Amino acid sequence: MQVIRRALAAVSVAAAVAAALRINGADGIARRSGGWRPLAGPNLR
C-alpha cells in the first residue's frame, strides 16, 4: 500500500512540474533569415 502511495505521489509531483513548465513556456526563437522593412515609394511596396 505504501509503495502505491509513493508511486502516486511521485506521479502527481511529476505532473505538476510538467504542467507548470508547459504553461510557462520557453523563450522565443531567434530569427535566422529575412526581416521587416517599412513599405516605401508611391505605391507603398
Place this chain on the structure above:
Amino acid sequence: MSTVAVLGAGAVGARVARQLLTSDVVEQVVLRDISAERLARASRALGNRCRVEHHPFPGALEADLVVVATPRGTHLEAVNETIAARRPAVLVGDGLAETIAVLRRSGDAARAGVPIAVGSGFGPGMSCVLAAHGASWFDEVDEVHVAKAGTGGPACALVHHRALSRRSYDWRVDDGSRTGDWVRRAGGSGRELAWFPDPVGPRDCYRAALPDPVLLHHALPTVGRITARVAATRRDRLTAPLPMLSPPHVEGGTGAVRVEVRGRRGEASDVVVLGATERPAVAAAAVAATTVEWLLAGRHRVAGMAGLAEMVEPVAFLSDLAARGLEASIFEGERSLS
C-alpha cells in the same frame, strides 16, 4: 468644419477624440461615456473643443458623424440609431458575433445611403487595409491569413479572452466542388508560429472568434481561403473558458498585425507578408480617426456598410496612417519580392 460624436471615452475613444481635435477637419467633438471618471479625465486632456455628455444622455445626438468605441454588446443599437438618423458611422469593434449582427443591417445602410465603416481599428481595420493592399499585387488571390497580437484597453482584453474559447469562422472553398463555406473550428486550436514585426517577433497563434475573415470575404469574395488567428500563451488558452479571474489591464503593451496573402502573378505563385506594430489602442485610434476624415471628405468607396478593405483606397489610406506614425511593413525573407 464638422462635429463628430465619439461614443466611449476608453483607451481608444479618448485617443480618437484627441486625434480628431488636432486635425483641421473637425471643429468639435462630443464625447459620451457612462463613466463620469473617464469623461472627466478626457475632458481635462482635450480642452474646450470637446463637449462631454454624461449618462443619462440627452436624446438627440448633434453630430455629423459618430465613432462607436464602446464595449461589446452596444454597437448594434448604435448602428440602428445611426442608420435611422442617416448619419455616417465608424465602428471600432473586434467581436465576431457583434460584427455579424451589425453586418446584417448592411441592406438598410445601403438603402439609406449611409456610409458605415465596420471594424475600423487595428485588427480588424489595419489588417483589412493591409489585406486589400497585398491582394492588389496579384492577378489572382488564393489565400489570406490574418494574425494579430496584443490587446488595447480592458474591453479589448475581454474580447480577446473570450475569443479563444469561442468557435472561429474560416472561409474555405472546396477544391473538388469549387463551392465555398464557413468552416467552424474550436478556438484555441490550430497552433501556427507567426512572425510579427519587431519588437513583437515570433508568437504562437491560434484560431479564435475573430471578425476579420467575415469582413475580408465580403471584400474579396473570390479568395479560396481566409483565416484569422490570435497570438496567445498556454495560460491564455488554459483559462479562456473561465471568466476573467483578475481585472484586465488598463492598457496592453505593443501589439501587431500580420497579413499573409498568397496568390498568382501570371504563371508564378507567390506570397506577400505585410504587417504593422504599435500599441493596439493607439493604432486603432489612428485608423478610426483617419477613417473619420475620409468619410467626412467623401473619400469612401461604399455608400453603405463595409469593412475598410472595401471602404478605402489602400495606398492612400496607408500613406495617411504613416503620416500619423502608424507605418506598414513588409516581411522580406529569403525570397525577396522586390
